[in-house]
Amino acid sequence: MSLAHKGRRITLVALVCVAAVYVRALAFTPVERLQGPAQKIFYLHVPAALWTEAAMILVGLAGTFYLFLKDPRLDRFAEASAEVGTVFATIVLTTGPIWGKPIWGTWWTWDARLTSTLFLFFLYVGYLLVRGAVRDPGLRARYAAVLGICGMCLVPFIHLSVFLFRTLHPQPIILKPSAPSLPSSMLATWLFSLTAFTLLYVGFVTQRYALSLARDAQRGGSPEAGPV
Amino acid sequence: MGELLVQAWTVARKDLVLEFRTRTALISAVVFTALVLTVFNFGRDPTAVPTIDLAPTILWVTFTFAAMLALNRAFQLELENQALEGLLVSPLSRTSLYWGKLIANLVFVAVVEGVGLPLFVLFFDVPVGRVLVPLIGVIALATLGFVAVGTLFSALVIRTRFAELLLVVILLPFLVPPLIGAVQVTARLLGGRPLSEAVGYLKLLAAYDIVFVSLASFLFRFTVDE
Amino acid sequence: MGELLVQAWTVARKDLVLEFRTRTALISAVVFTALVLTVFNFGRDPTAVPTIDLAPTILWVTFTFAAMLALNRAFQLELENQALEGLLVSPLSRTSLYWGKLIANLVFVAVVEGVGLPLFVLFFDVPVGRVLVPLIGVIALATLGFVAVGTLFSALVIRTRFAELLLVVILLPFLVPPLIGAVQVTARLLGGRPLSEAVGYLKLLAAYDIVFVSLASFLFRFTVDE
């Protein structure tokens, strides 16, 4: 089975899981008392948000190893992860406002976490733009690694601002030092959806990785390059 | 190391001489500062919005702009007669290039800030007397961080087309933590609050500087071509 | 007159094609808009300063900056391969050059404003729905005035060294009246006050436009060399 095939298979499974999460969420999980049905978007929103950040960190890690090992596979992975991260950031940035409108009565608010997601999105855009602007593959990989590492280090700083700046956004419910404060049925659904999104991430990345392999092969194996 | 610093200083001095001789970017930055300050002064309704609430933001928007100007200028300058090509084929290490540009950028931004701050005090009539030293400290802290990152990135995009644009776009997210920190600390200072209230932000700023100055110092060698 | 406009359009179209192809200045301006809007948001304490009081000033600082970028860009572009020399020795009248640059600048600024306004509404959550048409009217009125003056001045300084700097310096005082007017009218509009309250400022803006657009149209012939 080719890599692209595998990727497509995993993505499919993941999408089925996401659908299942929603069936479960809509049919079997209690409606949250204060927020009503709008809270259902939670299962899409939160795992996507987590993976947006995780993907950036993986981009940075891949970059770090690339600088020492010079293995083009690491660079391909970083590229794939960044593109998938961008997609997830887009999901958060669309589901957030859709959720926020009924809850907060406004599409957007300058909550630190919302803003930090927005800037994470900008970070991804910048990263991909730099990749697009440098044509020499070696140089591109190196530059991307440098930017990726900086991006990885930026994520905690952006995160820190959440706790320093007053915020409208819900404080961490699940990922906090004390025990999660979520009804167990919601927690179970949420964990299931997290698994689904992990699969989705793996599936997307695999597909994207296969695509860049194919593109390089099509160029005759010789490293494609040009003036920077 | 000595050699590295000597070469860095050679590059920085050249930049500063050029800047001093043409003054374009410097005066533009100063005038822009004056412009922003003026506009804000006329724009706000003094009874509705107390000065103190606005001042920090205005100060930092201005300073950020000055820094962006400096960073752009830093490599624009190397494009005339393709001097950059000359630098890249010379034995100058990219490390020295980085430090040279960093020094020149910091001097440039410091000068703009040095002019901007009195203008700001004058126009907004904010009481900085008591807090001048900590204020300058915060300015230095925040400026160092983002100029260090910006200089690394400008070395990174320097050989791509649309370098200027790319720089703005990739630098944007990196400006957020130092800016938030700086604005918040400045607000506390001007509001006469005890510095202890701002300690979280000060830590944030210091951590940012430490992380990114060392990261940039470590990473620039990979923007070297060998 | 027809000939004049045809030539002006030739120049403007060339500028717009170039801008579209490189997009540098445009994207920079848009990103800067996003940056300024963001920074302002983090700077202010939402409970202390109501959005409405700040919004007009922020909007206009941003737009002014975009306009300055456009004006700078307008002749920077002509410096590559000294295309400007080519324009000056060609039969193109300075009038057409002026109008061409004016059109290109207005389109450029309009695009930035077109992107900036929705961002502004989104980020600041100001209720513009009811006042959208008059708001756009005010923006157009104020923009026309200072872009017209700025373009005249950019034609004036275009052949001096340090054109960029000179432009900022001489334009600064001319920015004050349209900016004050625009900010005040915008504040009234967003505050839900009747337009009649702003009538004085509207008159100021209109008078400024009439005076300076005709003055520029009359004076540019003297920037022609013969």
Add this chain to the structure above:
Amino acid sequence: MLSAEGLRHAFGEGRGQVVALDGVSFDLTSGQTLAIFGPNGAGKTTLLKVLAGLIHPQVGSVHVTGGRRAIGWIGHQSHLYEHLTVRENLLFWAALYGVPAARRGPRAAEVLGRLGMARRADQPVWSLSRGLAQRAAIAKALIHDPSVLLLDEPFTGLDLAAAAELRALLGELRVGGAAGGGRVLVLATHNVDEGVELATDVAFQRRGRFVHFAPRGGRGPAEIAEAYRRAVVDG
């Protein structure tokens, strides 16, 4: 068609002043080609800029029949926009010079073809090599079929084939094509071998002055070179 009257121009002031033009006068009519030879810094470029109307001389005046529209100028810079293609550049300049819209495309193709640039027409200018960019600059200067051509080292960067082609082209232009009468050419260079054959008149410029200015008569490159040596190098 092209006359200059007592031109004088200096750059800078005081001790550092450089007199780039010092009492230059001449009068050229249709069919004449003036070749100006001179060492680096003699003021050739300054003279052509004055003739083109880009520099206003401090003393003296220039008259060109037909005004600006009649002039084609190839300077040290190409006047081309790097991010437009060669063809787009030509169409833009053709429009500025008032070439009728329907003529612009064919005219651009014609000039480019003549200069061996047909294959390169849709390349952006930034991707051209130096010689190719110079050809594009020549095409730009010729696009509106000027009757006064100011050529400042037009052979710079051209390969042998292109240089020969340009010489042929200029020869044709001088005596006039199908369209009408001859043209006036002013050719500035420091190299006597280049383009002497084209000249009807020869001037040697040194420190802003014409130290020699006479019809070429029957003189060939060797004779001119000898005269140049005597007047400029030793003089």
Add this chain to the structure above:
Amino acid sequence: MLSAEGLRHAFGEGRGQVVALDGVSFDLTSGQTLAIFGPNGAGKTTLLKVLAGLIHPQVGSVHVTGGRRAIGWIGHQSHLYEHLTVRENLLFWAALYGVPAARRGPRAAEVLGRLGMARRADQPVWSLSRGLAQRAAIAKALIHDPSVLLLDEPFTGLDLAAAAELRALLGELRVGGAAGGGRVLVLATHNVDEGVELATDVAFQRRGRFVHFAPRGGRGPAEIAEAYRRAVVDG
């Protein structure tokens, strides 16, 4: 001292791709001068940029004894800062190339004197005429006394005296001055007459390939020109 191994480089992709270097290899040792002749767009500049280390070739590699410090490169651009004077530029580049501080001033004066620029040393670069700027660029490339000299149309814009001086200077450099052994020179131009006498080896480049590459032997300009015509123009 300077070797290139199977260099290949193309610009752009797909249909618009231009192959600027196509399998170029050579090996030069001290005292050798390679003159590369080729039409516009042949890839001469690209080759020199690859040798200088500015472009990383897509295939192949370059080796220079002494690394970057050993290279002097005169390209199409002068690498000079317009708002510094000629001397300030030279001192800056000398410092970057590690010339000892005490040697910089005298060395700059020496190179400038040699190129007839002594009077112009304290003029800002922006005020120089084209030929004078080219001399300054040459001075910049020679300031650190490089052992490998890459010359891309170095005679551009120079007047006859300066061109002769440069030829003499390069001749001296090749065989080595007082300081030490000979140097390696690579001279790219499209003009066979220019600098043939300097060459020990001759290459003709066309569409990125060396279609001819041999020692000059006793061949003079006329013979080389004939060979060039056969190999490049007709070939």
